[in-house]
Amino acid sequence: xxxxxxxxxxxxxxxxxxxxxxxxxxxxxxxxxxxxxxxxxxxxxxxxxxxxxxxxxxxxxxxxxxxxxxxxxxxxxxxxxxxxxxxxxxxxxxxxxxxxxxxxxxxxxxxxxxxxxxxxxxxxxxxxxxxxxxxxxxxxxxxxxxxxxxxxxxxxxxxxxxxxxxxxxxxxxxxxxxxxxxxxxxxxxxxxxxxxxxxxxxxxxxxxxxxxxxxxxxxxxxxxxxxxxxxxxxxxxxxxxxxxxxxxxxxxxxxxxxxxxxxxxxxxxxxxxxxxxxx
Amino acid sequence: xxxxxxxxxxxxxxxxxxxxxxxxxxxxxxxxxxxxxxxxxxxxxxxxxxxxxxxxxxxxxxxxxxxxxxxxxxxxxxxxxxxxxxxxxxxxxxxxxxxxxxxxxxxxxxxxxxxxxxxxxxxxxxxxxxxxxxxxxxxxxxxxxxxxxxxxxxxxxxxxxxxxxxxxxxxxxxxxxxxxxxxxxxxxxxxxxxxxxxxxxxxxxxxxxxxxxxxxxxxxxxxxxxxxxxxxxxxxxxxxxxxxxxxxxxxxxxxxxxxxxxxxxxxxxxxxxxxxxxx
Numbered sequence: 001x002x003x004x005x006x007x008x009x010x011x012x013x014x015x016x017x018x019x020x021x022x023x024x025x026x027x028x029x030x031x032x033x034x035x036x037x038x039x040x041x042x043x044x045x046x047x048x049x050x051x052x053x054x055x056x057x058x059x060x061x062x063x064x065x066x067x068x069x070x071x072x073x074x075x076x077x078x079x080x081x082x083x084x085x086x087x088x089x090x091x092x093x094x095x096x097x098x099x100x101x102x103x104x105x106x107x108x109x110x111x112x113x114x115x116x117x118x119x120x121x122x123x124x125x126x127x128x129x130x131x132x133x134x135x136x137x138x139x140x141x142x143x144x145x146x147x148x149x150x151x152x153x154x155x156x157x158x159x160x161x162x163x164x165x166x167x168x169x170x171x172x173x174x175x176x177x178x179x180x181x182x183x184x185x186x187x188x189x190x191x192x193x194x195x196x197x198x199x200x201x202x203x204x205x206x207x208x209x210x211x212x213x214x215x216x217x218x219x220x221x222x223x224x225x226x227x228x229x230x231x232x233x234x235x236x237x238x239x240x241x242x243x244x245x246x247x248x249x250x251x252x253x254x255x256x257x258x259x260x261x262x263x264x265x266x267x268x269x270x271x272x273x274x275x276x277x278x279x
Numbered sequence: 280x281x282x283x284x285x286x287x288x289x290x291x292x293x294x295x296x297x298x299x300x301x302x303x304x305x306x307x308x309x310x311x312x313x314x315x316x317x318x319x320x321x322x323x324x325x326x327x328x329x330x331x332x333x334x335x336x337x338x339x340x341x342x343x344x345x346x347x348x349x350x351x352x353x354x355x356x357x358x359x360x361x362x363x364x365x366x367x368x369x370x371x372x373x374x375x376x377x378x379x380x381x382x383x384x385x386x387x388x389x390x391x392x393x394x395x396x397x398x399x400x401x402x403x404x405x406x407x408x409x410x411x412x413x414x415x416x417x418x419x420x421x422x423x424x425x426x427x428x429x430x431x432x433x434x435x436x437x438x439x440x441x442x443x444x445x446x447x448x449x450x451x452x453x454x455x456x457x458x459x460x461x462x463x464x465x466x467x468x469x470x471x472x473x474x475x476x477x478x479x480x481x482x483x484x485x486x487x488x489x490x491x492x493x494x495x496x497x498x499x500x501x502x503x504x505x506x507x508x509x510x511x512x513x514x515x516x517x518x519x520x521x522x523x524x525x526x527x528x529x530x531x532x533x534x535x536x537x538x539x540x541x542x543x544x545x546x547x548x549x550x551x552x553x554x555x556x557x558x
Contacts, residue, residue: 024381024382026381062385064376064378064382064383064385065382065385067351067385067386067389067393068385068386068388068389068392069388069393070351070393072349072351076349096377096378096402097343097375098375098377098402098404099343099375100427100428100429100432101429102303102305103303103341103343103344104343106341106343106346106347107343107346107347109347109348110343110346110347113347114347114348114349123375123377123402123404124404124435125377125402125403125404125424125427125435125436126424126427126429126431126432126436127427127429127431127432127433127434127435127436128434129429129430129432130427130429130431130432145404145405148379148404148405148406148409149379150379150380150405150406150408150409151408152405152406152407152408152409153405153406153408153409155406155407155452156403156404156445156448156449157404157405157406159438159440159445159448160440161438161439161440161445162438166435166438166440166445169435169438170435173434
């Protein structure tokens with residue numbers, strides 16, 4: 001395994017958690033007490049990070065929430081904060097980038113050099129040669145969109161060709177040619193729990209980043225049953241709004257987020273235990 | 280047609296050009312005289328814009344080149360400069376964004392509100408519901424990646440399902456359900472000239488943004504023969520490096536870019552004339 005997967009594996013063990021806390025703050029939804037601060041997203045994130053870190057195997061930062069309002073500097077500082085205070089907890093930059101040649105190299109530089117993210121999410125539509133500039137950062141992780149959690153995601157991802165869906169083709173390539181540096185993972189939505197098993201069979205033990213639990217209503221029990229690998233890991237289960245807005249309008253928004261993270265970590269582990277027992 | 284297509288159509292006529300000038304400056308490749316400036320990318324862009332605008336039907340700005348080095352402010356100011364000085368020439372933000380729900384709305388806000396781009400490029404892998412937040416900006420254009428210009432782009436785009444390639448499925452959706460606001464276009468690489476005809480038949484008169492001419496070696500003659508619509512328009516043929524670096528290490532880099540833009544505009548029009556005569 002590459003250095004990113006090693007860090008992740010170590011953190012899965014030390015935290016006892018498969019929960020990823022998603023830092024997607026919307027400036028319009030912050031607690032009133034933060035809105036007058038100079039860097040409100042950063043202040044919010046720092047409080048959430050401190051309250052949830054012990055229950056998290058990773059943090060995921062969603063770049064659009066910062067880019068929409070010109071808050072790149074707050075994103076940089078959020079990531080730097082995690083790396084300084086919680087160095088053993090990997091940070092995934094959720095950017096879903098996809099471009100070719102020199103431009104792909106610029107996006108890789110954005111993720112891994114400018115923002116210092118440990119891993120990034122990317123879009124496979126342009127093909128493997130477009131992913132190479134990301135994959136070449138052997139110390140970093142690259143999570144390739146495979147089966148996304150939105151209702152309309154089957155439009156192209158479920159088109160069938162040669163006995164496999166497009167998403168399954170992506171999974172097979174990710175586990176094969178693209179994984180020369182042992183730094184690839186896949187994004188698979190919890191809203192399609194029956195497809196996770198087929199993807200897991202194609203993907204071997206690649207880590208799966210799972211959005212769609214919480215607000216989107218994905219099926220946690222089925223995700224764990226179909227997605228775990230031997231040893232009870234292999235999954236990074238992301239929850240964003242269900243944690244960061246657990247008490248967003250409260251004075252105690254951070255405490256509420258910490259309690260929500262603890263509860264989700266426990267709920268995931270309950271299903272993990274059942275899935276492990278059922279093997 | 281929606282307001283963006285109307286602006287574009289007007290500019291096709293007033294410029295007599297199908298050339299789009301791509302502003303993808305790499306900070307390491309700027310003329311030495313600019314490197315010490317406080318906003319070198321902006322200074323470079325302004326000179327290139329002034330030198331090439333009369334030969335251009337549109338400008339395309341590639342966001343990764345700014346994001347990699349934290350130069351978002353220079354990108355904002357580049358677009359503002361075009362809109363102030365060349366208000367009739369649309370600006371396409373080449374961002375290839377693709378995400379779902381609230382995050383897609385943030386990316387649309389980034390493109391159309393923060394950067395004030397007239398149009399944006401997007402990635403269809405996540406399906407039509409993920410594109411809706413972009414398409415809802417009825418005054419703006421949305422160019423959906425269909426068949427990209429890179430060598431490995433066929434990996435998924437050419438998978439065949441139900442008698443059509445994935446790229447052709449995208450073209451059909453773009454011309455149909457997605458085009459309720461008459462603001463959709465497609466990105467089709469000049470490196471696959473034989474496929475452009477099939478995509479044009481599915482896409483009706485949607486504007487096609489064509490990368491891959493110049494450094495990538497696409498076939499201009501075939502692009503015009505297969506891609507033009509009645510009236511001799513329908514194409515936005517992008518050239519980036521072949522124009523902006525025409526004399527990049529020279530004192531007279533802007534003059535060289537202007538001459539290159541004029542030459543490309545003429546070369547495109549020569550093939551346009553032949554293609555029109557051959558109908």
